Amino acid sequence: MDPRRPLLLREVTEDRGPLTPSLAAPLRDALLAADFTYDAVAELLGAEAHSALSRNETTPALRRAAGGGPLATLVRLFLLQRTVPFSDAERALPGLVDRLAADGLLTQSGGEVAARLDCRPYSTEDAPDLWVVSDLTPGMDGAPQRVTTDYVLGISPASTSLAQLTLRHDVASALDLGTGCGVQALHLAGHADRVVATDVNPRALDLARFNAELNEVGGQVDVRDGSFFAPVAGERFDLITTNPPFVISPATGRQEDRLVYRDSGLPGDQAVEHVVRTAPAHLADSGWCQVLANWAILADRPWDERLADWLPDDCDALVVQREVLDPAAYVELWLKDSGHHPSTGTGTPAAYTARYDAWLSWLEEQGVAGIGFGWINLHRTGVSAGSTNNRREVLEWPYDVEQPIAPAVADWARAGAVEVGPDTTLVVRPDVRQETVGPVGAEDPATILLRQQRGLRRARQVDTVVAAVVGACDGELPVGAILDAVAQLLGLDAAATKEQYLPELAAMVGEGYLVHG
Secondary structure, eight states, X not given: OOOOOOOOOOOXXXXXXXXXXXXXXXXXXXXXXXXXXXXXXXXXXXXXXXXXXXXXXXXXXXXXXXSOSXXXXXXXXXXXOXXXXXXXXXXXXXXXXXXXXXXXXXXXXXXXXXXXXXXXXXXXXXXXXXXXXEEOOSOGGGOOOOXXXXXXXXXXXXXXXXXXXXXXXXXXXXXXXXXXXXXXXXXXXTTEEEEXXXXXXXXXXXXHHHHHHHTTOTTTEEEEEOSTTGGGTTOOEEEEEEOOOOOOOOOOOOGGGOOTTTOOSXXXXXXXXXXXXXXGGGEEEEEEEEEEEEEEEETTSOXXXXXXXXXXXXXXXXXXXEEEEOHHHHHHHHHHHTTOSTTTSSOOHHHHHHHHHHHHXXXXXXXXXXXXXXXXXXXXXXXXXXXXXXXXXXXXXXXXXXXXXXXXXXXXXXXXXXXXXXXXXXXXXTTOEEEEEXXXXXXXXSEEEEEOSSTTOXXXXXXXXXXXXXXXXXXXXXXXXXXXXXXXXXXXXXXXXXXXXXXXXXXXXXXXXXXXX
């Protein structure tokens, strides 16, 4: 999984007004009539061209979408950013070309039509057959391009990663903090009675409103202007989901140096820290806040210890660090994303070097040894502040996980409610497999590993006692009786065996190897 999106960005120089909500319904009808859906587009393009398009290469897709039908026309127009004859555009969007051009979604010149905004089909298991309008995908076919500060990012690895992280149980209210073009709000509308979506970018708010209307959830999604939690002061939600502008860089007052979708204007990781510390005040009892973010790893302090200080006292917390970049690689990534690299953008080598050096120097001054990326999940338990009963797990796990990962987060929360004692019955999770390593012919293995095949796909090294107990956990006997039997078989003291291994079994319940029987 790579939630970042280094792009060659398009300079947007033309102004446009807000999209007219009344255009959403006829546009949706036209897209449906053309079968402009994710599955139909994937079938038209085929695997090779579809994969190339994900790398911003259009040539294979152009060969597949050479026909004159409405679906091929819309693919060329929106996904491949090619001009199409007015007559083809009119067949694909009957009666809408002039209106969409007047609204700024299309442009006309010399009998040809081009897209000024991206409109693409989007589909997941929980959010099938949607459309998302955003700014044009930049960097097509390697063109050197940049965007203005108010660029509105569309569907991206970051948005899909957050969608896969977000819990999908039914809730009364949900908050999409920093909505952008509204991708998370569209997901939330599928299982929340009421959704509030906030942003500081007026263009993003306009597109989010239009996307809600385009997908027939306009009456369900309340789009509000404002920074962080200011637009929802005094309100509480059952679910908050956010991918805040988390790029770790020096604070700057220069508006032209900021891309609003990624730069908060606050130095370092203060934007993420603010979200984590403030969110619990806006969570209902048993509510969740789920954050996709970067954080600084300081040279003089363990990352997990530092993030633990951010975590609120009245929430359970699961923090997973998925990736770490060194400062140089991080700066290079985001300078390329903003189009400042001279090989991909419009900047000069001297300007690029100056920006690179300044950013790297600032990170060095701050003592930043690396930048972590991952997930922060907060579950408001209602346990009083200062209590030691809240559960916290801060985990480094850069390995492959099952997607969507949200069910594993829910399982983690349920496991925290299980108290393990001698009378507890447990069942080994069906996907857990035992692996043994040792010399050929040896009576006992040198290493026993229990590995999950689903969820986080954790692995845990255990000894023969734990392996034997876990193998016997079928929900019939309590773990105390199983431990007694294993102790007798191995010639161990029964009381000492319980004292030593009951806490380990409790930890294995918390990590998902065992479930309450």
